[in-house]
Amino acid sequence: MERIGGFFLAISHETELIEGLKAALDEAKRKKHKILFSEVVEVDNISPLSFYQVGREQYIGERFFWQDPNKDIIIAGLGKVEKIQVSAADSRFMEVEASWTALIENAVKTGILEKEGTGPLLFGGFSFDHNKSNSLLWDQFGDNLFYIPAFMLSIVKGQAYLTTNLICSPEDHVQLFIKMINERDTLLSGSVNFGNGHHEIIEQREIAPEHWKYTVANTIEEIKGTDLKKLVLAREMRLIFNHSVLSEQVLQKLAVEQQTSFVFSLETGSDCFIGASPERLIKKTGNEMFSTCLAGSIARGKTKQEDDRLGYELLHDQKNLVEHQYVVSMIGEAMKSVCSSVNIPKAPALMKNRHIQHLYTPVKGMCNRFVSIFEMIEKLHPTPALGGLPKEKAVRRIREVEQLERGFYSGPIGWTDSYGNGEFAVAIRSALLQGKEASLFAGCGIVEDSTPEGEYNETSIKFKPMLSALGGNLHE
Ligand SMILES: C=C(O[C@H]1C=CC=C(C(=O)O)[C@@H]1O)C(=O)O
Ligand SMILES: [Mg+2]
Structure with missing residues (x-):
């Protein structure tokens, strides 16, 4: 067992976080639609696989993992603040892009900006052939499926970043922040246990x-x-x-x-x-x-x-x-x-x-x-x-x-x-x-x-x- 730790660094950014969140709530009220809020902080280097594992209990069924061969970018995402799954099969690539663009156009971002692989990020994929009728085997995936995670650890060229995303609706209150911080704290104080119960x-x-x-x-x-x-x-x-x-x-x-x-x-x-x-x-x-x-x-x-x-x-x-x-x-x-x-x-x-x-x-x-x-x-x-x-x-x-x-x-x-x-x-x-x-x-x-x-x-x-x-x- 290993403590995930190292994350409390993020808490010193709380004031900035509340400011950003208030701005996002104001924006949601003004525009009368939901706004994506996203915060990025540097954190101590920890293993993205540990982060993924710790999220099992609370976020199973809403996790993703990515690592490129150079290990330039490694990403583990937990939970989803938004799912993008379009139904226009023959224009699915452009439809996914349109939904994504609409969401990030008005996003309120705080903390570290412009860092590749951090902040609001869309992860997912497309089926091979949108014209093949979906069998039972793949019914959970459809012909496209993307998430914007609630919490995401990115290792970009060796440096770790924690992104926290939240969707604010016009009727939301700053109390939302408490819930998010609680969720994040539960996650970050979790223990890593890859389990001995190996399948055969x-x-x-x-x-x-x-x-x-x-x-x-x-x-x-x-x-x-x-x-x-x-x-x-x-x-x-x-x-x-x-x-x-x-x-x-x-x-x-x-x-x-x-x-x-x-x-x-x-x-x-x-x-x-x-x-x-x-x-x-x-x-x-x-x-x-x-x-x-x-x-x-x-x-x-x-x-x-x-x-x-x-x-x-x-x-x-x-x-x-x-x-x-x-x-x-x-x-x-x-x-x-x-x-x-x-x-x-x-x-x-x-x-x-x-x-x-x-x-x-x-x-x-x-x-x-x-x-x-x-x-x-x-x-x-x-x-x-x-x-x-x-x-x-x-x-x-x-x-x-x-x-x-x-x-x-x-x-x-x-x-x-x-x-x-x-x-x-x-x-x-x-x-x-x-x-x-x-x-x-x-x-x-x-x-x-x-x-x-x-x-x-x-x-x-x-x-x-x-x-x-x-x-x-x-x-x-
Ligand atoms: C379609 C597959 O591999 C492709 C990628 C590399 C080499 C391939 C080949 O030599 O046939 C395939 O085109 C697969 O692994 O399922
Ligand atoms: Mg071949």
């Missing part, structure tokens, strides 16, 4: 692997005979446990084992979507933008020699190079449409993750005008690393032939702050946790030279990050 797997089952291979074989024929060039097909694995899985335990394992990936979780109700994705969709800081082309895969070797040989093989393999190049062309075009300069290396490099290596091309651009992160998501999603080529046809074929419900798997997941910075990853190497059950997802890019057996083996490797974090059998 009692059943591990691949869903319809033979049917999946059959679909891959048909898709290869379709690619050979039509204008379809590439199609990403996913499959599912189901796990059943003896106890409910605690998302903080899984996050902790992912953070240790998947150092080169984005580690994330998003809870809603009794469900948690969780994963460790090596693939960035888009990052925006100021007017710089970054995207990642990640497609083409091979196993890691057991020895350094074998690993180097496999890496060399991947870098020179025609099938994987073609699979990769489709992604580079598409992301390159999307970035060029809004950037004054775009930098794309001529040839892919290797990205080595714990269980797999990929062909990797980072893309960097300078925006030539104000472009929002949501506009970029709309342009990019789904890239041919998740959908296929041509884009619309690929999404339609996936909807028709894939047996599973992707839900948030392979969709954009991430955050944006009120200053226009943000980052979204593609939610692969992920699982949906539902009490004593979990659904894992893994897909791969089918091209003309694919084979059903080869792609089946590739997806088996892609299950490993989540399987390992959940204590599954890796068949090694």
